[in-house]
Amino acid sequence: MSVSSTVTPGRRLQPQHLLACLVCVFAMWVMFSPQAQAQAPVDVYEFETTEQEQRFRQLSNDFRCPMCQNANLSSSPGGVAADLRREIYRMIMEGMSDEEIEAFMLQRYGDFILYRPRLTLQTVLLWFGPILFLLAGVWIARNITRSSGGRVEATDETERETAVTLSAEEKARLSRLLNDQPDADNPTNRS
Amino acid sequence: MIPELGNFALILAFCLSIVLGTLPIIGAARDNTLWMSLARPLTAGVFVFLSISLVILGYSFVTDDFSVQFVANHSNTNLPLQYKITAVWGGHEGSFLFWTWMLGGWMLAVAIFSKSVPEEFIARVLGVMGLICVGYTLFMLATSNPFDRVLPLPPADGADLNAALQDFAFIVHPPSLYMGYVGFSVVFAFAVAALLSGRLDAAWARWCRPWANAAWAILTLGLSLGSWWAYYELGWGGWWAWDPVENPPLITWLLGAAMIHSLAATEKRGVFKSWTVLLAIMAFASSLLGTFITRSGLLTSVHAFATDPTRGVYILGFLGLIVGGSLLLYAIRAPILKSEFGFGNWSREVFLLANNLILVVASAAILLGTLYPMVYQAVSGGDLISVGPPYFNTIFVPLMGILVVLLGIGPVARWKRTSREYLRQQLTRVAIAAVVLGVAIPVLLTMSVPLGTIGVCVLALWIMFSMLRDVASKVANKPSLMAGLKSLPVSYWGMQLAHFGFVMTMAGACLTSIYSIERSVLLQAGQQADLGRYTFVFEGTRPVQGPNYIADEGTIRVLREGEFLRTLHPQKQLYTASNTPATHMGIDGRFLRDLFVTLGDPRDNGAWSMTLYVKPFVRWIWLGTIFIAFGGILAVTDKRYRRYKVSKQAAADEQPAEARLAGEH
Numbered sequence: 001m002s003v004s005s006t007v008t009p010g011r012r013l014q015p016q017h018l019l020a021c022l023v024c025v026f027a028m029w030v031m032f033s034p035q036a037q038a039q040a041p042v043d044v045y046e047f048e049t050t051e052q053e054q055r056f057r058q059l060s061n062d063f064r065c066p067m068c069q070n071a072n073l074s075s076s077p078g079g080v081a082a083d084l085r086r087e088i089y090r091m092i093m094e095g096m097s098d099e100e101i102e103a104f105m106l107q108r109y110g111d112f113i114l115y116r117p118r119l120t121l122q123t124v125l126l127w128f129g130p131i132l133f134l135l136a137g138v139w140i141a142r143n144i145t146r147s148s149g150g151r152v153e154a155t156d157e158t159e160r161e162t163a164v165t166l167s168a169e170e171k172a173r174l175s176r177l178l179n180d181q182p183d184a185d186n187p188t189n190r191s
Numbered sequence: 192m193i194p195e196l197g198n199f200a201l202i203l204a205f206c207l208s209i210v211l212g213t214l215p216i217i218g219a220a221r222d223n224t225l226w227m228s229l230a231r232p233l234t235a236g237v238f239v240f241l242s243i244s245l246v247i248l249g250y251s252f253v254t255d256d257f258s259v260q261f262v263a264n265h266s267n268t269n270l271p272l273q274y275k276i277t278a279v280w281g282g283h284e285g286s287f288l289f290w291t292w293m294l295g296g297w298m299l300a301v302a303i304f305s306k307s308v309p310e311e312f313i314a315r316v317l318g319v320m321g322l323i324c325v326g327y328t329l330f331m332l333a334t335s336n337p338f339d340r341v342l343p344l345p346p347a348d349g350a351d352l353n354a355a356l357q358d359f360a361f362i363v364h365p366p367s368l369y370m371g372y373v374g375f376s377v378v379f380a381f382a383v384a385a386l387l388s389g390r391l392d393a394a395w396a397r398w399c400r401p402w403a404n405a406a407w408a409i410l411t412l413g414l415s416l417g418s419w420w421a422y423y424e425l426g427w428g429g430w431w432a433w434d435p436v437e438n439p440p441l442i443t444w445l446l447g448a449a450m451i452h453s454l455a456a457t458e459k460r461g462v463f464k465s466w467t468v469l470l471a472i473m474a475f476a477s478s479l480l481g482t483f484i485t486r487s488g489l490l491t492s493v494h495a496f497a498t499d500p501t502r503g504v505y506i507l508g509f510l511g512l513i514v515g516g517s518l519l520l521y522a523i524r525a526p527i528l529k530s531e532f533g534f535g536n537w538s539r540e541v542f543l544l545a546n547n548l549i550l551v552v553a554s555a556a557i558l559l560g561t562l563y564p565m566v567y568q569a570v571s572g573g574d575l576i577s578v579g580p581p582y583f584n585t586i587f588v589p590l591m592g593i594l595v596v597l598l599g600i601g602p603v604a605r606w607k608r609t610s611r612e613y614l615r616q617q618l619t620r621v622a623i624a625a626v627v628l629g630v631a632i633p634v635l636l637t638m639s640v641p642l643g644t645i646g647v648c649v650l651a652l653w654i655m656f657s658m659l660r661d662v663a664s665k666v667a668n669k670p671s672l673m674a675g676l677k678s679l680p681v682s683y684w685g686m687q688l689a690h691f692g693f694v695m696t697m698a699g700a701c702l703t704s705i706y707s708i709e710r711s712v713l714l715q716a717g718q719q720a721d722l723g724r725y726t727f728v729f730e731g732t733r734p735v736q737g738p739n740y741i742a743d744e745g746t747i748r749v750l751r752e753g754e755f756l757r758t759l760h761p762q763k764q765l766y767t768a769s770n771t772p773a774t775h776m777g778i779d780g781r782f783l784r785d786l787f788v789t790l791g792d793p794r795d796n797g798a799w800s801m802t803l804y805v806k807p808f809v810r811w812i813w814l815g816t817i818f819i820a821f822g823g824i825l826a827v828t829d830k831r832y833r834r835y836k837v838s839k840q841a842a843a844d845e846q847p848a849e850a851r852l853a854g855e856h
Contacts, residue, residue, distance in 0.1 A: 042774075042791025044713045044800045057709070064577045070434050072579070075427045115579025122571065126563045126578065130556035130586045137548040145541055148462075148533045 041077045045089045052092050059088050059101060062116060066109050194259050197247030198338040201288075204240035204295070205328035207233055211321030215314035219388070227314035234302045234317050237324060238295040245292045248337050249279050258345035261285055261337045267351035273362060278352045280365045283486060283502075284337035289365070290482075291327040293373040294320065301377055301402070308398050315384035316377075323376050326509045334502045360420035368413030368440065372478050374406025375447060379475035382468045383517055386524045391468065396458035401827045403454055403471075404685075407447040408823030414440055415816035426776045426789045428707060428804050430812060431700075433583040438561045439481030442554040446474040449550035451823075456543045460606055461532050463540075465525040466547070472521065476514045477554070482506055484561075535608040542601030549594045556586045591697060595650045598690060599657040603664075621660050625653035647701045654694045658687055685825030692818025699811025706807040711791075715798040722803045725786060726750040732790075732799065740764045740773075745790050745799065747777060761790040761801070785809050 047053040060074035065081040073081045073088070084105075091101045105113050117123045211233040218226025248261070252275045257263040265282045266275055280286040298320045305313050331337070381399040385391040417437070422430040431437065450470040453463045483506040534540035560578045567576050603617050629649030633641055665683075666675025712720040716731035730746040742764040749756045759777030766773060778787040784807040791800030 042711055042789055042800045042802045044711045044791070053710075062579075062581055064579060070432070075425060075429060110575070112575040112577055115577050116581035116585075117576050117578055122567065123563075123576070126559065126582070129559045130552065130590075133552045133555045134548075134590075137552050141544050141548050144544065145534070145536065148540075 041075075041082060043082065043085060048093075055098060056085075056089060056092055059092075059098065060085050063088075063105055063113050064115050066113055072115065193247055194251055194256065194338045194340065197244045197251070198336065200240040200243040200247065201328060201331060201336075201338070204237050204244065205325065205332060207236045207240065208321045208324035208328060211237060212318055212325050213321075214318075215321075216318035216387070219311045219314045219318070222311075224310070227310050230314040230317040230321075231302045233321070234295075234298045237321070238292075238299040241288075241292045241295040245279070245288055248285055248288060249276055252276060252278055255349070257347070257349050258340050258342060259337075260339045260341050263341060263346050263349045265352050266349040268348055270349075270352055271357075274352055274357050277362045280369075281352050281356055281361070284331070284335045284339075286365065286369075287327070287331055287335060287486075288337050290369050290373060291324065291331065293366075293369050294324055294327060294376060296370075297374055297377050298324070301380075305398065312384055312388060312390070312398075315387050316380045319380035319383045320376060323380070323513070326513070330502075330505055330509070334505055355424070358420070358424065360416060360424070364413065364416040364420055366413075367409055367416055371406055371408075371410025371413045372440065372443065372481070374402065374409060375443060375471075375474045375478050377402040377406060378450065378471045379517070382471035383520065385468060386517070386520045389524060391457075391464045393458050393461055396454050396467070397832065399471075400451070400454050400458060401832045403447070403451050404823045404827045407444070407451055408820040408827075410440065410444055410447060411816050411820040411823065414444060415813050415820075419813050422809070423776065423778065426774060426787075427802075428709065428787075428806055428809070430809065433560075433580045435561050436481070436485050438557050439477055439484055442557050442561075443474055443477045443481065445550045445554040445557075446470055446477055449547045449554075450474055452543050452546050452550075456540050460534065460540060462534060463544070463547075465521075468521060468525070470547075470551075472514065472517045476510065477558075479506070479510045479513065483510055532607075534606075537604060537609040537611055537614060539601060539604040539606050539609070542597055542604050545597050546594065546601060549590050549597070553587060553590045556590075557583065560586070588701075592646075592650065595654060595694065595697060598693070599653045602686065602690070603657060603661050617660060617664065618657060621656040622653065625649055625656050628652055641705070643701065643705050647698050647705075651694050651698045654690065658690065662687070680829055680831075682826040682829035682831075685822040685827075685829070687822070688825060689819045689822025692815040692820075692822060694815070695811050695818060696813075696815030699808045699815060702808040703806050703812070707805065707809070709802055709804045711800065711802045713794065713798045713800050715796065718798075720803060723805045724752055725756070725803075725805060726753070727788065727803050729799065729801070732793075735762065737764065740766045742775070743790070743793070745777070745788070745801070747788050747801075749779065749786060757786075759786070759788050761788045763790045763792070780810055782810060783807060 045053075045056065047056065057074065061072050063073045063084065065071050065073055065076035065078060065084070067080040068076045068078050071081075073084050088101060091104065096104075102114070106118075111118065117126060119127055211230065214226045215230035215233070218224070218229070248259075250256075251259045251262050252266050253272070255262070255266065255268050255275075257266075261282060261284045262278075265278045265285070270278065274281075278285070280289045298317060301313070301316060301320070305316075308316075378399060381395070381402065385395050417440075418430045421432070422428065450467060453467045453470055456463045457467045483503065486502055486506060560582055563578050564576050568574065599621070600614065600618065604614060626649055629652045630645050633644040633648050637644070662676075662679070665679060666672060669675030669678060708723055710720065710722045714720060714727075714729040716729060719726055719728040721727075726749070728748040728750065730748060732743040732745045735742045735744045742762040744760050744762045747759045747761070749759060757779045759779060761777035762775035764773045764775055774789050774791075776787045776789045778785060784805060787804050787806075789802050789804075791802065793799050
């Protein structure tokens with residue numbers, strides 16, 4: 001392992017340069033994209049209105065293919081998914097509402113088919129968990145800021161004391177250390 | 192013979208990491224300089240032997256050594272060379288070796304680029320990483336050795352690499368994802384070393400920050416590449432599926448984002464110390480959780496590797512040991528890390544705290560949604576539920592909305608204390624301009640009131656204007672604009688760039704979900720179909736012979752408002768070896784929108800079914816992530832992280848204590 005010491009930062013090859021190259025390659029790749037395989041199913045249904053077509057797309061996006069790994073009906077190439085899309089199409093054309101279609105699917109395949117779980121006693125925690133997290137977090141954060149707000153003055157005091165107790169030699173060293181190093185995130189704020 | 196050498200190198204790496212994981216840590220505790228100084232050479236040794244192991248596995252692929260089980264399962268004599276090499280990470284065993292090698296690479300980088308960090312501290316950091324390496328190498332040797340042989344009767348030819356993986360993205364997505372993922376173990380090691388030594392101050396944060404930024408920036412790219420791959424590979428315009436294997440990296444990414452913000456406060460103001468350490472532990476734990484989910488066989492998905500319960504048990508045990516151990520250490524040592532510095536109500540610290548709050552709540556919610564079905568199944572005795580995109584979008588989108596609102600204020604606020612008047616004076620006009628223009632532009636462009644678009648525009652302009660306002664107020668007192676812009680540190684530009692990228696990604700994601708349109712049609716040659724402002728004219732198909740497939744290639748001319756734009760060539764392929772059909776979309780990607788066509792099937796009358804897509808702004812999602820990653824990397828290059836090297840060089844002849852004091856200052 002060669003352990004060369006850094007003499008002139010910026011002139012040697014730094015890991016950041018490699019990273020920057022990686023980023024550039026990726027950027028070019030996104031812009032000049034290659035073409036690749038696709039597996040999406042294509043089936044053609046005639047709708048009377050665009051509203052029906054949108055409902056069809058929405059519904060086949062929100063139901064899970066019961067036989068696939070983890071895919072919704074609209075993206076799954078499987079035969080079962082194709083049958084279920086045909087069923088959804090039939091029900092839409094027969095004038096059934098979204099709720100009726102969902103009830104039909106639910107009755108036939110159970111909760112597994114719904115990507116948006118129903119709110120039941122068993123899923124209360126799922127749906128309200130994030131809100132609980134948020135409330136708990138806000139409460140903790142409030143406590144932190146409240147207890148910390150009182151220490152602002154104390155911090156000022158500490159900082160002033162430290163400033164006064166520096167000896168001349170220490171000050172000289174401090175200024176050498178801080179030499180041409182502006183406060184990086186907030187250069188104008190030198191309070 | 193050669194594969195046995197690879198196996199032997201792996202065993203040697205395992206042995207060396209045991210030494211690395213013990214002696215330097217003990218040496219640091221007992222102040223034994225000799226033992227501490229072993230850390231760097233041992234790290235180099237571990238890396239060298241892991242590299243030998245990896246190269247030998249690659250060599251076995253290139254030379255078609257099908258007596259190696261892993262090669263026989265994931266390669267084939269006819270596989271193109273670039274995929275033979277990258278097939279190393281095409282399956283569980285090899286990808287774990289690659290993953291461990293990445294860990295070795297990060298360790299080596301720490302050993303080389305942390306000259307300014309005190310010996311005692313770096314010994315602990317490398318020691319902790321050595322312990323992680325022990326876990327990984329032992330896992331390979333015990334449960335999933337890539338060098339296992341099929342003897343005495345090796346197969347004549349390999350089973351071939353999964354066809355879906357034979358793509359350019361497969362060459363770049365796993366390495367960048369792994370590199371970012373594994374990079375979080377560096378930050379974890381720094382955190383544990385801080386707990387062990389009880390030393391956690393601004394200097395610690397300064398040593399740690401470049402690593403955290405680099406790992407996070409690379410993870411951003413890895414995730415983005417995966418999303419992009421899914422988009423063009425799957426061919427129906429989906430770019431994020433909230434799949435249980437996609438979610439853990441996102442959780443790690445969110446926790447990492449929280450951590451680099453918290454680290455900023457720790458470095459600048461000495462606050463949130465113990466919180467930063469906790470975030471580092473959680474981010475690393477979530478990366479192990481991701482490993483567990485993809486490799487345990489707990490669930491099935493495109494990403495899941497072959498299933499084996501012993502592996503799952505091992506990883507879970509390792510996860511429990513690492514997380515339990517570090518949390519125990521945290522519980523014992525964290526009280527001494529208490530920060531004594533205060534901050535006022537509208538200070539930047541408060542906004543960073545809010546940022547952390549939202550990012551952590553978002554990760555917790557995603558974790559909840561990801562694990563809920565598994566827990567539900569276990570608790571209810573086999574009942575299955577699905578938690579999918581509708582759930583995650585409902586939770587995630589509002590949280591990100593709040594985050595973006597705060598993002599406009601946080602960077603403007605000052606450290607420690609900001610008066611409300613100051614914020615009002617800085618941001619009132621920004622807010623008014625954002626609201627007025629954000630409402631006016633979409634309304635005038637569409638001549639309607641699209642509420643979602645208005646929301647996106649207002650928030651995006653809010654961030655843009657607040658950034659400009661901040662830059663303007665920072666250069667206001669400088670002699671000239673250029674001098675002012677030059678005086679701003681690199682890390683400031685990195686921050687702004689990353690925030691800009693974040694807003695671009697969010698705006699792209701929202702706008703594309705609002706404005707994407709698609710249409711499935713049945714067309715005979717010469718017929719056409721309209722979608723939005725575009726007309727797609729089907730010219731017919733012709734047979735095409737590929738290297739390992741045959742295909743029908745369609746020709747579709749795209750017109751925009753009657754004017755010729757571009758010809759697309761989607762294909763319907765049949766892979767002859769495995770007799771699997773595949774489609775190949777014809778795509779026209781531009782800055783403001785993507786157009787693409789996927790070919791379905793031919794019908795009796797010579798017509799083809801096909802789906803036409805127009806997806807505005809979809810490219811912004813990935814372009815934004817490039818800005819995020821680039822911003823993160825820019826921040827790493829800030830000269831204040833290299834300052835001690837320079838000062839150390841200048842003071843090379845002074846006594847060592849001087850340099851060390853400077854490092855600790």
